Amino acid sequence: MKHFFGDGEYEFALTLSLIEEIERQTDLGLPSLARSLLADSWRARDVKTILRLSLVGGGLDPERATSIIEAYMLPTGLTKCALIALVTLSDLMGAVDDDDTEEVPA
DSSP: OEEEETTEEEEOOOOHHHHHHHHHHHTSOHHHHHHHHHTTOOOHHHHHHHHHHHHHHTTOOHHHHHHHHHHHHHHHOHHHHHHHHHHHHHHHHTOOOGGGGSOOOO
16 A cells, blocks of 8 residues: 655555564564554554565665665654554555455354
8 A cells, every 4th residue: 555654655464474584573473563553552663664665575675675764753743653654554454355254164
């Protein structure tokens, strides 16, 4: 999903390996991270990790993603950054179509 961040519009996306890296770096599972964002009890370092790795998943090289986060996270506002992180995780966690949930094999 694209969001305006800092100096332009960027794609924020996650792959399975990036999700695992977020979980490793934050020591929290995706549902716990999403709940902390929803409850407004997030940690800035977790938001930074989600956004940085989501920029990498959206196609930026890691060095560029880091420089964008370092330059624009505080000017953007931590609450707005937490909202972008929440939307990114919510899109990912809600990616199952209703048709896909009809019957799940045991």
